[in-house]
Amino acid sequence: MGVDVDTEITAGAGELRLPKSQALNERLHALVPGGAHTYAKGDDQYPEHLAPVISHGRGAHVWDVDGNRYIEYGSGLRSVSLGHAHPRVVEAVRRELDRGSNFVRPSVVEVEAAERFLATVPTAEMVKFAKNGSDATTAAVRLARAATGRARVALCGDHPFFSVDDWFIGTTPMSAGVPAATDELTVTFPYGDLAATEELLTRYRDEVACLILEPATHTEPPPGYLAGLRELADRHGCVLIFDEMITGFRWSEAGAQGLYGVVPDLSTFGKALGNGCAVSALAGRRELMERGGFRHSGERVFLLSTTHGAETHSLAAAMAVQAVYVEEGVTARLHALGDRLAAGVREAAAGMGVADHVVVRGRASNLVFATLDAEGRPSQEYRTLFLRRLLEGGVLAPSFVVSSALTEADIDHTVEAVAQACAVYRKALDADDPTPWLRGRPVRPVFRRVG
Structure with a gap:
């Protein structure tokens, strides 16, 4: 109508x-x-x-x-932070649609989008784009498991959502269809409680591949908390992952990690990144991210490989969003x-x-x-x-x-x-x-x- x-x-x-x-x-x-x-x-x-x-x-x-x-309010579940049909985003999308949106080889737009993202989020060294947050967070978990050789995932139980995939959904009341063996590999820790997290890591010594959490939600992190998690992850040899789907851009252009000055090993972005267009990102340290490539001598990780992950119009939207955020x-x-x-x-x-x-x-x-x-x-x-x-x-x-x-x-x-x-x-x-x-x-x- x-x-x-x-x-x-x-x-x-x-x-x-x-x-x-x-x-x-x-x-x-x-x-x-x-x-x-x-x-x-x-x-x-x-x-x-x-x-x-x-x-x-x-x-x-x-x-x-x-x-x-x-x-x-809450436009597009927090994704449309510039408002609907923002003229600069619409123009960027329209320009790329007229040039074709998906090819059998990478587009020059993929280079430009990666450079723009890493300039906006300088705490990351490499980035890979996808279409939704679940794929990005699950790729981060898979990468952490491959890098550490450990199977167990520790997620913040106070945060409402991380992924549609089994490693998270098995922890919710809607766990039907998730094998018990998968569910048993996920454990939870409370937000803001370093002592409880250390106890968890000690209880599952040398078993936890990663700590994954939103760096902030409706509460600010207690003083020293994120830095304390960084130290715990280093001491226990696990990967620290920040889910910045919501905090990305809303906290600062560089996310919560840019605002609070604590650098995770891996982070995931989405929602505001495309102002309603389907684009997400997995970013992080080169040493970890490169495991999803082939310029290394170790076992390869099937990190992210999506047909539509680099559609040019969505990447163009992301670049326009980042430009508007910084300039305005x-x-x-x-x-x-x-x-x-x-x-x-x-x-x-x-x-x-x-x-x-x-x-x-x-x-x-x-x-x-x-x-x-x-x-x-x-x-x-x-x-x-x-x-x-x-x-x-x-x-x-x-x-x-x-x-x-x-x-x-x-x-x-x-x-x-x-x-x-x-x-x-x-x-x-x-x-x-x-x-x-x-x-x-x-x-x-x-x-x-x-x-």
């Missing part, structure tokens, strides 16, 4: 109804397991009958097939917008007496929110109430992760929608029952064993 991009926000004019989206969601479930190609985009993540199907987006706004316009100070803008939003949301929540229940967390460039019940426990029911009211106010916000396309007016509108949602939240708390405001089943966690 085509909708004029200048259409005023129609969501917020009263009770929101999405008949066309509802019909398309039914068609999706008939054709696509889960109704979406990423579980986090499923309609079970939204209030019942209020999961908009998107027609198109521009900047920080998206339109659904029913004609409603929303201010969007995008990371600083993301932090400024996030600071304004966080302050406004906290003020609105406090004004409605729910500051202890609607809680904004995280770095300003990567804000999330928690919805807590009367006892301060995370609540899917209260999350449902909150999301419903935001949608009715013209705000699509599974998180409060900002894009640089947002304006101050967008932030102000969002804060007003939050205030209205918090007023209803207060009523539900006073009634000690959010059910009357849900109008359907509550939203559900992505990782659940059944249903």
Whole structure:
């Protein structure tokens, strides 16, 4: 359905109804397991009958097939950090599409993209591109296993997602199909606790191939923590891997490693790298990365070999993104917008007496929110109430992760929608029952064993 991009926000004019989206969601479930190609985009993540199907987006706004316009947060699961259809990215993609996108030999664009990436992330010495984060993180794990001769993987159990592959999925409630023998090779350590990690490495002495974690999420690393992990990995002979899918570009152009000054052996990037185009990267020390090549005398590692990993238009998009970030100070803008939003949301929540229940967390460039019940426990029911009211106010916000396309007016509108949602939240708390405001089943966690 085509909708004029200048259409005023129609969501917020009263009770929101999405008949066309509802019909398309039914068609999706008939054709696509889960109704979406990423579980986090499923309609079970939204209030019942209020999961908009998107027609198109521009900047920080998206339109659904029913004609409603929303201010969007968490765009493309944090991937569209410059806003939809950014002109410099679109032009870079269009230019390469006219020249052909995939060849039987490497394109000159592959050289240029690698040089650009390694100049942007100077802590890495070599890079290999792929299409998604899972392939990159799994390649990093495989490389660590090959380099150390060890089978066991230690991942940070406090971080929500690393890969669709068995070494990680076996640790989640959705472990069906993962052999127990594979699952037993993955162990977990808590974020921020060096003593517990050292105990783990001592317990599995000479068995752990790598430590893999997000260097930061909704909490900043404790002072000395990342440096301490670096020392532990060196002392126990394992590979330190930073999953920078989210922190890459949002923390700094060079990722969290560039901001905190701790260099991992390997790191993985994606999401913001392509502003919505499919591109990810595995980067790291030459000594390790070269094992995936053939200019060495050791046993070769089948590192990454994907038909579409070096599509020229996606690499061109990545180069354009990096140029825009550096030239326009995008990371600083993301932090400024996030600071304004966080302050406004906290003020609105406090004004409605729910500051202890609607809680904004995280770095300003990567804000999330928690919805807590009367006892301060995370609540899917209260999350449902909150999301419903935001949608009715013209705000699509599974998180409060900002894009640089947002304006101050967008932030102000969002804060007003939050205030209205918090007023209803207060009523539900006073009634000690959010059910009357849900109008359907509550939203559900992505990782659940059944249903």
